[in-house]
Amino acid sequence: MGVAEPDPAFETLLVHLRDNRGFDFTGYKRSSLSRRVDRRMTQVRVDDYSEYLDYLEMHGEEFTALFNTILINVTGFFRDAEAWEFLRTHVLPGLLTGKGPHEPIRLWSAGCASGQEAYTLAMLLAELMGIAEFRERVKIYATDVDEEGLTQARHAAYDEREVRGVPPGLLERYFERHGQTYTFRKDLRRSVIFGRNDLVQDAPISRVDLLVCRNTLMYLTAETQARILTRFHFALTAEGALFLGKAEMLLSHGGLFAPVDLKHRVFRKVARVGSNGVALSADPLPVGPPAARSVEDRIRDEALLAGPVAQVVIAADGAVVMVNHQAEMLLGVSVRDKGRPFRDLDVSYRPLELRRSIEQAQADRRTVHAGDAVLHRGGEPLTLEVHVSPLVGRDSEVLGVTVVFNDVTEARRLQVELEATHRQLETAYEELQSTNEELETTNEELQSTVEELETTNEELQSTNEELETMNEELQSTNDELQAINDELQDRSAQVDEANAFLEAILTGMRAGVVVLAPDLAVRVWNQEAQDLWGLRPEETIGQHFLTLDIGLPLEQLAPMIRRALGGEPGPQELALPAVNRRGRRISVRVLGSPLANYDGRPGGVILMMEQDDRADGDEPSEPGGD
Template sequence: MAPHPADETGTRIATRVPGAGAARDAVLVPEPDPAFETLLVHLRDSRGFDFTGYKRTSLVRRIDRRLGQVGCSDYADYLDYLELHREEFTALFNTILINVTGFFRDPEPWEFLRAQVLPGLLAGKGANEPIRVWSAGCASGQEAYTLAMLLAELMGADEFRRRVKIYATDVDEEGLIQARHAVYDEREVRAVPAALLERYFERQGQTHTFRKDLRRSVIFGRNDLVQDAPISRVDMLVCRNTLMYLTAETQARILSRFHFALTTSGALFLGKAEMLLSHSGLFTPIDLKHRVFRKVPRPVAAGAPVLADPITLPGGGNPGGLDRIRDEALLAGPVAQLVVTADGTVAAVNHQAEMLLGVSTRDKGRPFRDLEVSYRPLELRRFIEQAQVERRTVRAGDTVFHRGGEQLTLEVQITPLVDHDSGVLGVTVAFHDVTESRRLQAELEATHRQLEAAYEELQSINEELETTNEELQSTVEELETTNEELQSTNEELETMNEELQSTNDELQAINDELQDRTGQLDESNAFLEAILTGLRAGVVVLAPDMSVRVWNQEAHELWGLRPEETIGRHFLTLDIGLPLEELAPMIRRALGGEPGPQELALPAVNRRGRRIGVRVLGSPLTGYDDRPAGVILMMEQDGHADARTGDGAS
């Protein structure tokens, strides 16, 4: 049996299951199954996962396994099952896709990258030029943070924060959420060298968190390599052992996008199962053993499409040189932005909008109303109409937007695009991330309110002090007048002081006596608690209103309720396995003053659900005035089950 090819860092891929049928599939390529293709199209259209470019042998094997697990006979039946059970999508994707990742996975190529490739990349950049890296298929983030550590070691932390942006993308939202949190357990960081672990991670109990100051340079977002546009102008692109699971046609399309994404001197780092021997026109090896390739520059005809067919915009024609510059400026803009034509068609989407809102260049040409962003998190269509009618910029105000585990505050601005004849061409919709500014503004407003309150309080205190000063002046005169009276009464006060001292001694004696009695009471309570705990019977003490005052440990063992769940509650409302309605008359008789204990045998169900017989002994509790002060119930499991317990029925 052939070994499973090693899956490299940061790849979410369709898993191949080796077996005897693998060799057969390699020789006999089956005809496409229309029902299977329909299922793939449904997954793409309904959930955005495009598996149509994956090799069919692997997909069929994995999906057939899931069909067997849920008991579906064919793909059409499974498609109906998906429609009825929405949670099944997650189980299916987990069957098809697999996260295989780790820090410094396959260390030798990473060492080559650190020693040979990255120093040359940094040497070819200016001192203030930004460095852009794309980790495609980042899974739960270990590959992206590995790149961050290598670059920070070569550049220094300050220079890294100032110049480096690492864009880490994947199709798995759950993996991206974990990656954004940057928290890993002991097993996951085992491959990180001890020096790097100490420098770049903060230990919190049994977990390690990547440094927050460097974490800000790593940007995570969803991107499907099969159908989404690439991130452009990157100096290093890492995508390991993903291409081998795709068809040759899909591989060619993705490699063309990778070629477009890289700068002229950009490097591509692949997994050891990927060779690119048939794509020498796009990439040439830097080191074939470690699967590091250099981009081969190629001329691009003016106006020719690079990634896909051009979108026809109002006015017709393909963009010229200036249009290309304007398009690139829009794509590289720091604010998430969409362009919508006057008839409601999406004309442009920039990179920030892709990362923030989940839209992509494949949405160009689609009606804006069909996109989720048109109505979530904010209904934008009425604001767009208002901007077009009033010919002015409209602000939609702050909107709360949830991305993964983060909550962002967005300020949406709609600006009309008007030609020279005042005709409306469309609108631009810009999403400004104002989360940090709003947080600072709220803190500033709160501080301002606190300062105002403190100022008002100081003003009030100042007025009180002025009034008090006047009163003190008057009091000084009165004190001088009464000074002689105070001196004459001094002897009386001394006499009273002696009396007070005597009284104080008496109070101290009383206090000592009370402390002694309190200690005796504490000992009595502890003694009573020990008695109740030591009894083999459940003891319950009820007040005259049948509320529970005492509930010992054996009662807990019988019925499963702890004392804190019963104390103060009405006894007859407790949900226990004892027929309380049959016990109520005996309790009422005891509360009515009927002397002597009363005994009752009852069938019951204990906390473990077993049928038992219980003897209940009820005794009235008499107060100091000989009036009923409650009832004491003792409940003990009968060793000889009553016929009513049902033991004989079995």
């Protein structure tokens, strides 16, 4: 499957961000980068990159929103706790053991976001070293390109959700609680220095013992990763360690870093060494007594033998004429080799091939630089700069050559340190001001599928955090609704209690009680009304009162009911003949009263019907009587 061609309009947008805003995203992987830019374009309802570029130029505040969308700052205290535990138990103790009791300890948290990883490092080291020694020796440089994240990191204030990953004991020892906010200890915060640094463009911090750069390299292209990893290699000390995220493996950078524990993504810096030289032993045999010569000759010879530079003198015929003391100690030759052909000695071809240089010096009658030779003598390797100079007599005859082995180990070391010093000049001002340290990082080229999945996971975590915030708001709303529901239930209970109380009153009354609505529908029909007329409440409730089949001349009640509904004040009474539910003729006294609403208007009629025992009625004969 071929590689997709880059979109020119998208590349133009990236160049604009780099040249006009100072943020270089050109080293980021296009798949994840374009997905995030597209997401922001959808939010502002822009369809193509050219149009979005115009939108950016017209709306200055849009860049901040785009920047926050591109940089998914998903981080946390002790994120991937198992990896941090490995760092605490296996990496940091070795780092402290390898340091002198008063040597400073320098750590770098690259891509620190809002500071949680930097403060995690601070807590681990403070636990291992003690608070006093930590304040005296430790400097943690924490850098990122997101100014908003750095501002939050400097304040070191986090809410309850953000400190969930901190073990309770550490939370109590290293954070001060103010309401719902937890603030990292101010006395330890001085050891953590925050500053802006673009890993793609800026130079790295030097002499770092531990470099933490987690889940940052996976967003960058392979070329950018390789460049940053080279700078990380420079930043670390000889025994320095690199701690990466769980999706970063450095499989193709074995020449720079070797895995300490691949599962937890901890790597050790690999030292760069030259080709191996051959370890030669010195011949300590003393020089025999000199022959009878003049004092001047003897002084000259002794001066040559005692010279500080290793030197071998060879005659024109190739025989060894003189070997000084330094040559004996360094090169494994001795006075016993005098008179032997130089080409038969090991030093003629190792650690450096000299025979051709000797022939060239004799033929050209000039000093020849044969090159640099590296000797290993148990400790650090020695670097020898070798020159071959012709010896020419007064008659212009070539008498031989002298081979000089000049020890330039210290000079080379000083040269390397000088070059390193020049590279470190850009970072010196930030260390002096204790505000910022120039950083740079490298990245690892991972399998594209793994990186895409990890990137998607980061985005999902960011979305999940937003959903958690919304869920907390919904929970708060739900609590308010629950309180309202509880209040309604209390009121409903009060209504039920009032209804029960009313029902008890109606049941206890010896008169039949009927309550009518303004449309004369029956709303209340008590037990006495049922006993009087033989109709149950379920047969009457909701029915039009004047249509009920009871033994009462209802048409005679209608005028009284209408007067009550019309608002005529006071109760009205009417005595009527009737037939009760047993078929007996009775006289019923009906009392009608208007029922007023809360606003004073008529809301119905209350009828009280009671049998008038004082009236005489004709009762029908009982069935089956004589």
